[in-house]
Amino acid sequence: MKARRLQDIEAYIHTRKNVTLDELCDYFEVSKNTIRRDINQIAGKGSIEKVYGGVTSTSELVPFENRTTRNQIKKNDIARLAAACIDEDDLVYIDSGTTTRHIAEHLNPELRLTVLTNSLDVINSVADMPNVSLLVIGNTYKANTRSFVGMDNPLSLQKYNVTKAFMAATGVSISHGLTNSDLLEYEIKKAIASKAQQLIALADSSKFGKSTLLTYAALEDVDILISSEALDEQYAEFCARHAIDLRYP
Structure with missing residues (x-):
């Protein structure tokens, strides 16, 4: 958890170029003492520099692991909105994916x-x-998605009274809905999506218009759609017409 936070903090600084300690505390929801310790550790790499009240990026080149910085920040913002949907005593399904995780x-x-x-x-x-x-569900580990897939009987998922399902998708489109490419993942996703009381889809803007x-799941079956930014008029109108609660940071 700490290693990931350090990477996300460094990525955030390189994206924003100049940030205050208070901004970092608010964004990452940690204390100022924690941020100071993290900044000291990151500064030792020489890619950032401490300034009065904050920190600045000193690197023109973003490290390899941070080349998808902007997408990671968007995914984190989406996940934050998703977590806010969870209530006491919920039984939630959290899908595998780079946003849902x-x-x-x-x-x-x-x-x-x-x-x-x-x-x-997760x-x-x-x-x-x-x-x-x-x-935990799934009986075979799939390394490239860091998930467990495959079930002897996918219908066994019907026994769970899932109140909210937080679903990832490789593509989101009006014509084809929420899509993915793996048959074993598909079986789990389809069973959960059909069972959940609330279907909550998480997708950054790069996923839309793709299948x-x-x-x-059909797009009209989604109850809440959380994305990284306002959708174009076509999708906004579709969500309004089908009473889909559209949310973004």
Whole structure:
């Protein structure tokens, strides 16, 4: 968790160029003492420089692991909005994906809830949370998506009364809905999407207007759609027409 936070802080600084300590505290929801320690550690690499009341980027080249900085910040913002949807005693499904995996980092530690997931990152994030009951699905580990896929009987997912399903998608389109490309992931996604009381889709702006091999849910079946920025007129009108709650930072 700390290693990821340090990477995200460094990426944020390189994107913004100049930031205050207060801004970093607010964005990453940590104390000023924690931010100072993190900044000292990052500054040792020579890519940032401490200034009065804040920090500035001194690097023209963004490190390789931070080349998708802007997308990572967008994904983190989406995840923060998603976590705010979770209430006491919810049974939530958190899908595998580079956006959904950040939801656990923003969970209110005081909430008692049950998390159902096939994401290794989510499992690792919530495993030590005392108020979270963790249920894991999938029987085969898929390294490139850091997820567990495949079930002897996908219908067994029907036994879970999922109140909110936070779903990722490779593509989102009006004609093909929420799509992905992996058959084993598709089986889990489709079963969960059809069962959940609320279907909440998370997708940054780069996913819209695209579709892949398999549709696991129609776009009109989505209850809440969380994206990184305001959608174009076509999608905004579609969401309004189908009573989809559209949210973005």
